[in-house]
Amino acid sequence: MLGLMQDRPLLIQQLIEHAALNHGDTEIVSRTVEGPIHRYTYKEARDRSRKVAEALLALGVKPGDRIGTLAWNGYRHFELYYGISGMGAVCHTINPRLFPEQIVYIVNHAEDQILFVDINLLPLVEKLQSQFKTVRHIVAMTDRAHVPADVKIPNLLVYEDLIADKPGTYDWPEFDENTASSLCYTSGTTGNPKGVLYSHRSTVLHAYGAALPDTLGLSARSVVLPVVPMFHVNAWGLPYTAAMVGAKIVFPGVALDGASLYELFEKEKVVFTAGVPTVWLALIQYMQANKLKLSTVRYAVIGGSAAPPAMIETFDKEYGVEVLHAWGMSEMSPLGTVNHPKEKHAALPAAEQLAVRLKQGRPPYGVDMKIVDDSGKELPRDGKAFGDLLVRGPWITSGYFKGEGGDVLRDGWFPTGDVATLDPDGYMQITDRSKDVIKSGGEWISSIDLENAAMAHPGVAEAAVIGVAHPKWDERPLLIVQKKPDAQLDKAALIEFLSGKVAKWWLPDDVQFVEAIPHTATGKILKTRLREDFKGYKLPTA
Amino acid sequence: MLGLMQDRPLLIQQLIEHAALNHGDTEIVSRTVEGPIHRYTYKEARDRSRKVAEALLALGVKPGDRIGTLAWNGYRHFELYYGISGMGAVCHTINPRLFPEQIVYIVNHAEDQILFVDINLLPLVEKLQSQFKTVRHIVAMTDRAHVPADVKIPNLLVYEDLIADKPGTYDWPEFDENTASSLCYTSGTTGNPKGVLYSHRSTVLHAYGAALPDTLGLSARSVVLPVVPMFHVNAWGLPYTAAMVGAKIVFPGVALDGASLYELFEKEKVVFTAGVPTVWLALIQYMQANKLKLSTVRYAVIGGSAAPPAMIETFDKEYGVEVLHAWGMSEMSPLGTVNHPKEKHAALPAAEQLAVRLKQGRPPYGVDMKIVDDSGKELPRDGKAFGDLLVRGPWITSGYFKGEGGDVLRDGWFPTGDVATLDPDGYMQITDRSKDVIKSGGEWISSIDLENAAMAHPGVAEAAVIGVAHPKWDERPLLIVQKKPDAQLDKAALIEFLSGKVAKWWLPDDVQFVEAIPHTATGKILKTRLREDFKGYKLPTA
Numbered sequence A, B: 001m002l003g004l005m006q007d008r009p010l011l012i013q014q015l016i017e018h019a020a021l022n023h024g025d026t027e028i029v030s031r032t033v034e035g036p037i038h039r040y041t042y043k044e045a046r047d048r049s050r051k052v053a054e055a056l057l058a059l060g061v062k063p064g065d066r067i068g069t070l071a072w073n074g075y076r077h078f079e080l081y082y083g084i085s086g087m088g089a090v091c092h093t094i095n096p097r098l099f100p101e102q103i104v105y106i107v108n109h110a111e112d113q114i115l116f117v118d119i120n121l122l123p124l125v126e127k128l129q130s131q132f133k134t135v136r137h138i139v140a141m142t143d144r145a146h147v148p149a150d151v152k153i154p155n156l157l158v159y160e161d162l163i164a165d166k167p168g169t170y171d172w173p174e175f176d177e178n179t180a181s182s183l184c185y186t187s188g189t190t191g192n193p194k195g196v197l198y199s200h201r202s203t204v205l206h207a208y209g210a211a212l213p214d215t216l217g218l219s220a221r222s223v224v225l226p227v228v229p230m231f232h233v234n235a236w237g238l239p240y241t242a243a244m245v246g247a248k249i250v251f252p253g254v255a256l257d258g259a260s261l262y263e264l265f266e267k268e269k270v271v272f273t274a275g276v277p278t279v280w281l282a283l284i285q286y287m288q289a290n291k292l293k294l295s296t297v298r299y300a301v302i303g304g305s306a307a308p309p310a311m312i313e314t315f316d317k318e319y320g321v322e323v324l325h326a327w328g329m330s331e332m333s334p335l336g337t338v339n340h341p342k343e344k345h346a347a348l349p350a351a352e353q354l355a356v357r358l359k360q361g362r363p364p365y366g367v368d369m370k371i372v373d374d375s376g377k378e379l380p381r382d383g384k385a386f387g388d389l390l391v392r393g394p395w396i397t398s399g400y401f402k403g404e405g406g407d408v409l410r411d412g413w414f415p416t417g418d419v420a421t422l423d424p425d426g427y428m429q430i431t432d433r434s435k436d437v438i439k440s441g442g443e444w445i446s447s448i449d450l451e452n453a454a455m456a457h458p459g460v461a462e463a464a465v466i467g468v469a470h471p472k473w474d475e476r477p478l479l480i481v482q483k484k485p486d487a488q489l490d491k492a493a494l495i496e497f498l499s500g501k502v503a504k505w506w507l508p509d510d511v512q513f514v515e516a517i518p519h520t521a522t523g524k525i526l527k528t529r530l531r532e533d534f535k536g537y538k539l540p541t542a
Helices: A012-022 A042-058 A075-086 A100-110 A119-131 A159-164 A200-211 A238-245 A258-267 A277-289 A309-319 A343-347 A350-357 A447-455 A491-498 A527-533 B012-022 B042-058 B075-086 B100-110 B119-131 B159-164 B200-211 B238-245 B258-267 B277-289 B309-319 B343-347 B350-357 B447-455 B491-498 B527-533
Strands: A027-031 A037-041 A066-070 A090-093 A114-117 A137-140 A180-186 A194-199 A223-226 A248-251 A272-275 A299-302 A322-328 A335-338 A368-372 A387-392 A414-422 A428-433 A438-440 A443-445 A460-470 A474-483 A510-513 B027-031 B037-041 B066-070 B090-093 B114-117 B137-140 B180-186 B194-199 B223-226 B248-251 B272-275 B299-302 B322-328 B335-338 B368-372 B387-392 B414-422 B428-433 B438-440 B443-445 B460-470 B474-483 B510-513
Touching (some): A012 A042, A012 A200, A027 A075, A027 A258, A066 A075, A066 A119, A075 A090, A075 A114, A100 A119, A100 A194, A137 A159, A180 A200, A194 A200, A200 A335, A200 B200, A223 A238, A223 A258, A258 A277, A277 A309, A309 A350, A343 A350, A368 A414, A438 A474, A447 A491, A491 A510, B012 B042, B012 B075, B012 B200, B012 B238, B027 B075, B027 B258, B037 B042, B042 B075, B066 B100, B075 B114, B075 B180, B075 B248, B100 B180, B100 B194, B137 B159, B180 B200, B194 B200, B200 B238, B200 B335, B258 B277, B277 B299, B299 B309, B309 B322, B368 B414, B428 B447, B438 B460, B443 B447, B447 B460, B447 B474, B460 B527, B491 B510
Parallel strands (some): A027 A248, A066 A114, A223 A248, A299 A322, B027 B248, B066 B090, B090 B180, B474 B510
Antiparallel strands (some): A027 A037, A180 A194, A322 A335, A414 A428, A438 A443, B180 B194, B322 B335, B368 B387, B387 B414, B414 B428, B438 B443
């Protein structure tokens, strides 16, 4: 027997309509690529999103068509999120920092019909346009006056011209909530990028889960600055979550340096921000160098890679900012866990509280997690056993676009590729990537734990640990270090430093110093490159 | 094109599983009908809910069967919520304060197969049992030792006996999220009660909407005491919302007097509570009489009927409790709006801030609202125009159980029967019930505004306003007043008091004093009774 409730689909276009009706005068502020600060309201954003939908219809866009964006965080990109998905097409956000050949690959793989491009990315598109196989139109995300004079893109359209004569009275269609809404390609470290195809249902449910007090805790009083780019898993869903609750949004545009971010934080009274550790490192360095404090920022989400303990402490003690340590992935829309201590943790000694905070956090309702061993057997949730982390839920992928990678689920669970512990309070802690964990004599050594321990040394700028072949133990850890400028540091001092901080049998067999640790486009350590660089490396103890 | 997200249904049983896995040691505390305080954890509640499901299966319950409960707020009732819905049956909560003939009517109309009954309600069931047509089993919600010796119910089953030998390893089934989960009959003031049939989807989405920071704002740090009964629209959804976020729950049982509630608030460090105005009146009177303060309670939801301004101010100024003024109805699961001021309101003068707080609040995402005139034309959202309030959304009813009342929707919108204003910030304010609004010379007079104005008089215990026939104006307001004990008060003084507080043409044409204002089972003023009592009343000015 079915319930007698209204059959209302969960649709992305309702988010912007809800915001316009209930938070019509709440601001959306953008540092534009053109230069000036732009400000308008949810009501204007809704009206212009409708115009975008009307313009897409005029360009012959059909439901299900993929529309690409190569753009930074700004109001026009926001309008595209709603205009494209709201009319039934798929908003395909493209990371402009990918290698050019990857951009060509994913535009063609997605079969993008139209590309919307920020003006400073037009030169990139100019170079690649001849290789795009399906793109019918390229649109410069600006007005006529700001189109660069020297850009050589035939029939280049202009965003403001496209929407100028549209009525903005578009009546959003209603359709199946499982309809595809947006597409992000994961920048995997191996093979071609694979597309994650989100639905209206998954996006709205994710926004509910994200807004909860123990996840991001956003409300109409929040002022949110997403540093995380809108091409990086939809800026972790913030453009949807903010609209759901009517939070003020501040888009930082292309300038993500410490000075630019700091200025926006202060001028716009930002309360809540989110980004990857590298961005925060730059901000903290800027504030330290200029003796500045943050007057309104209270929460900073750190995700993308693990938050270094020192960063959590510095934010807390120096700047009064509570770090919300988060974990997720493109395949999870992306939120998997966020770390909020429980009431009972307040009574713990400081060191134990920090130990809780270093975990990746608890899942909101909507994310199921379990850890399994090599044979798929579920491991205990005791905070000690670690195994492959599997996840399940309505905003988690069931497979990649066009079936790439085949059937990725294991018994209905998505394997995250992370190795983790789960504790009885629901906290998850990543101990490694499945492919990075070092298997030494049948036991697992966490490369991440070793890296964190090494990073705590004042002379270390960055550290990476990889497993290298060992005749007796199969694999043993090699520590690779980028020193801080002028730091005096050698292998013996580092091993000495690590002794007592990690189990004796975890101590690296060797240390190598490098000029720079290589990174992926999204700021993660590129361990495949390190493994290549140190292929066949002979350990001194081997 | 559909998205590629996991097809996971939203199911109520996942809420208790989520709580058990992530908040296994969080407490659920109950003042039992038997007497003592009972405390256990989400993990134990989950295990026993599974046993309940196993017991129901053993009793031959099939998916879709209705299982009735006649019970107060306590842990066994909580287990029934999950055990019944989780195995695919329908949890039908029955208000024991209804007239006996209404109880008989709804048990038979729902075709309840089994009735679960708190021990102090067994005498009621004993009297009515011969009239129940479909009930196969009656279960006393206690253990063998506490079954009243003199109870005359043949083959009475005992809750603890039923689940004692069950393994508690039940693997909840997965089914369509639109499956019916629970049933509440509305205690309408006219006609037979009508059943609202909730679904798993509507219940889970409602829990998301309810937990949001601008709705109830619940988290794992919350300690929630639902005074609102579990037979009153599922205690406003709190047993689901609390499990979703892992909040500690304190169930007050049958003792809702000021002293009993106060004791639980203090002993259990309650932070968040919810109930109707009459309960809070009693609590405040108790605290005032005994010179007591609240040490942990920070939020009190007031719903069911409008929160009197004096109550909002007393809670705030005397007890440091923020009143969350809320509005909803059984047909809305029930949450429609909750009042949280916006940041911009903080700058307003105190009187204007109070004016905002007196509104019923803003809808969470998931509730669409509009106001229309007699012809169905939408009225402006200017905070002034008032019209019939229509609502729409995934946790709003599409019609009543078994088609009672016919097709209740208007173009897909549910007519609330309330008259309201909407303002540009999304705040809704009830100005009247559609059937209570007084239509005087083609203009509408709000009976509620008049009542609130009269209630502000120190000699008035309660006030009600009804329209009575008038030869020239069609209807004119009659003010009916219950004086405070020993208050000296007459018509002239009251009219004088109201002058200047309401528009001149709104002033009541007459005042009548009564011993007591009649109420419905849920504490609302019973205006049908008043209209009957004052049928044919001749106004002095007519």
